[in-house]
Amino acid sequence: MKNQEIAKIFNDIADVLEIKGENPFRIRAYRRAALNIEGLTRDVSEIPKEELLKIPGIGQDLAGKIEEYVNTGKLQSYEDLKKEVPEGLSTLLSVPSLGPKTAKLLYEKLKVKDLDELERFGREHKLSGLPGIKEKTEENILKGIEMLKRGIERQPLGKVLPIANDILEHLKSKAPVKKLVIAGSIRRWKDTIKDIDILATSRKPKAFMDVFVHLPQVKEILMRGPTKSSIIIHEGLQVDLRVVEEESFGAALAYFTGSKAHNIRLREMAVKAGLKINEYGIFKEKDDKKLGGEKEEDIYKILGLPYIPPELREDAGEIEAALEGRLPVLVDLKDIKGDLHVHTRLSDGSHDFDELIEAAMKRGYEYIAITDHSKGLGIARGLSAERLLEEKREIDAINKRLNGFRLIAGTEVDIRSNGEMDFPDEVLKQLGIVVASIHSGFRQSKDKIMKRLISAMRNPYVSIIAHPTGRLIGERDPYEIDMEEILKVAKETGTAIEINAYPLRLDINDVYAKKAKEMGVPIVISTDTHLISQFDYMAYGVSIARRGWLEKKDILNTLSCALLLKRLKKKK
Ligand code: DGT
Ligand code: CA
Ligand code: ZN
Numbered sequence: 008m009k010n011q012e013i014a015k016i017f018n019d020i021a022d023v024l025e026i027k028g029e030n031p032f033r034i035r036a037y038r039r040a041a042l043n044i045e046g047l048t049r050d051v052s053e054i055p056k057e058e059l060l061k062i063p064g065i066g067q068d069l070a071g072k073i074e075e076y077v078n079t080g081k082l083q084s085y086e087d088l089k090k091e092v093p094e095g096l097s098t099l100l101s102v103p104s105l106g107p108k109t110a111k112l113l114y115e116k117l118k119v120k121d122l123d124e125l126e127r128f129g130r131e132h133k134l135s136g137l138p139g140i141k142e143k144t145e146e147n148i149l150k151g152i153e154m155l156k157r158g159i160e161r162q163p164l165g166k167v168l169p170i171a172n173d174i175l176e177h178l179k180s181k182a183p184v185k186k187l188v189i190a191g192s193i194r195r196w197k198d199t200i201k202d203i204d205i206l207a208t209s210r211k212p213k214a215f216m217d218v219f220v221h222l223p224q225v226k227e228i229l230m231r232g233p234t235k236s237s238i239i240i241h242e243g244l245q246v247d248l249r250v251v252e253e254e255s256f257g258a259a260l261a262y263f264t265g266s267k268a269h270n271i272r273l274r275e276m277a278v279k280a281g282l283k284i285n286e287y288g289i290f291k292e293k294d295d296k297k298l299g300g301e302k303e304e305d306i307y308k309i310l311g312l313p314y315i316p317p318e319l320r321e322d323a324g325e326i327e328a329a330l331e332g333r334l335p336v337l338v339d340l341k342d343i344k345g346d347l348h349v350h351t352r353l354s355d356g357s358h359d360f361d362e363l364i365e366a367a368m369k370r371g372y373e374y375i376a377i378t379d380h381s382k383g384l385g386i387a388r389g390l391s392a393e394r395l396l397e398e399k400r401e402i403d404a405i406n407k408r409l410n411g412f413r414l415i416a417g418t419e420v421d422i423r424s425n426g427e428m429d430f431p432d433e434v435l436k437q438l439g440i441v442v443a444s445i446h447s448g449f450r451q452s453k454d455k456i457m458k459r460l461i462s463a464m465r466n467p468y469v470s471i472i473a474h475p476t477g478r479l480i481g482e483r484d485p486y487e488i489d490m491e492e493i494l495k496v497a498k499e500t501g502t503a504i505e506i507n508a509y510p511l512r513l514d515i516n517d518v519y520a521k522k523a524k525e526m527g528v529p530i531v532i533s534t535d536t537h538l539i540s541q542f543d544y545m546a547y548g549v550s551i552a553r554r555g556w557l558e559k560k561d562i563l564n565t566l567s568c569a570l571l572l573k574r575l576k577k578k579k
């Protein structure tokens with residue numbers, strides 16, 4: 008797939024344009040295009056131009072650039088642009104929180120060439136004191152470097168999962184294989200991933216390994232053996248493949264799914280029961296008699312446990328819950344009846360109502376909420392109050408002709424930096440759903456951010472807080488908030504908290520989701536769709552809910568539309 012390559016080029020172009028101080032809309036178009044290309048499940052080189060044009064941020068110009076790169080393996084304008092700025096400068100720009108102005112300054116004053124050098128200067132406090140660089144900026148730069156280094160070690164699930172599935176597809180089409188599954192942290196749906204673990208059974212293991220190490224994705228072969236091989240792929244990720252016997256498949260799957268902490272607990276239980284577990288099976292300690300291992304369920308059954316879903320296997324209380332018969336019945340993708348955070352062409356989405364309705368109905372949804380941005384978000388073409396109410400009237404008219412499906416008129420209202428909502432109450436009260444969120448002032452003090460979120464929740468018309476911590480995995484840390492307090496106010500005011508399923512957000516995360524459930528806070532899972540293919544992101548959101556032990560009853564958008572609207576906060 009050329010997707011990652013093109014995404015990287017577009018991001019690089021955006022960097023250079025930023026250094027040159029070009030039009031922010033153009034820069035943002037490149038970044039959005041990059042993000043959306045990265046998230047595509049299809050290879051861009053197979054997508055016809057008319058369809059490319061539907062991807063957010065991609066107009067004639069960028070579609071042409073994609074075509075040029077696909078056809079020639081090169082992008083001339085990018086090559087030319089690169090010559091305009093020194094290489095060291097763009098390295099500096101890769102540090103989250105380091106803008107083009109500062110990068111340029113550091114480059115010119117200190118001749119910083121790479122990250123290690125920048126880090127050293129930071130630690131020696133040689134950055135602060137330069138014009139415009141305060142101590143706080145220096146601190147942020149050091150934090151940014153740390154995050155960047157962490158990001159190289161662990162990649163977002165949303166980026167890795169499509170790559171892993173692509174590898175599986177290639178293997179299936181080219182090799183003699185029987186069972187073929189992803190294990191490790193991907194199977195547990197962890198939000199960031201270190202490497203890809205694949206498990207297979209095959210009648211011809213040697214031929215299978217041969218195909219694996221010669222996949223087009225391979226950049227480097229680390230190890231090649233009859234049952235285990237490891238490769239590095241072009242995206243820099245390691246992929247381990249193990250081929251096991253059919254009769255050990257279940258035990259191997261349990262072993263390589265992990266987590267390590269969960270496995271250790273299982274092995275301790277086994278030892279106490281005079282048993283032994285390893286990747287080959289479950290055995291009697293005294294005579295090595297094999298009791299099971301072909302199926303994963305065998306392991307749990309023989310230990311006297313119910314089957315524990317992979318998302319729970321973190322030694323976070325799941326073993327105790329299993330022993331006491333109180334494992335949750337986890338919410339499932341098919342329980343979701345609608346999406347409550349969707350953008351249209353009117354703000355920064357890519358589709359009109361009809362296309363969204365068709366796509367939502369196709370996946371069996373009963374409703375979606377239209378939540379375009381509010382005017383304060385100029386960069387996302389936010390709607391004025393007049394335009395929003397006009398949109399609402401259009402939605403009302405459409406609902407009259409729809410049968411068994413409902414559009415809910417809403418907004419994603421910006422929480423201004425002073426805590427006011429970007430629309431007055433008279434406007435908000437006319438809508439079916441009000442999603443409120445923060446899009447600016449991320450570096451405000453904890454106190455200020457808390458005040459903004461709390462004032463949003465105290466607004467009688469705000470039904471949902473979207474992406475509450477503002478994190479962008481690998482790009483921006485969550486802002487400083489006291490989540491316990493947020494959840495308390497959410498509970499008290501009846502405001503729902505969103506699990507934003509957009510793969511770089513996954514916000515709130517699994518730990519907070521669990522906490523929210525324990526505190527009785529209503530939760531919704533929404534995709535923040537800007538493009539119909541992004542409705543697929545719901546699977547990521549549901550995985551966060553599952554990792555947070557959530558059941559169908561904990562999630563409001565598993566309800567019918569009528570019940571949902573009843574449960575959402577309304578003016579008392
Ligand atoms: P990550 O860091 O995203 O790759 O997370 P995992 O869980 O995929 O970790 P990884 O790839 O190191 O190992 C895959 C699984 O293999 C892990 O979840 C459990 C199993 N495993 C690996 N090393 C050990 C070990 O030393 N002891 C046990 N019991 N299991 C292990
Ligand atoms: Ca792994
Ligand atoms: Zn949104």
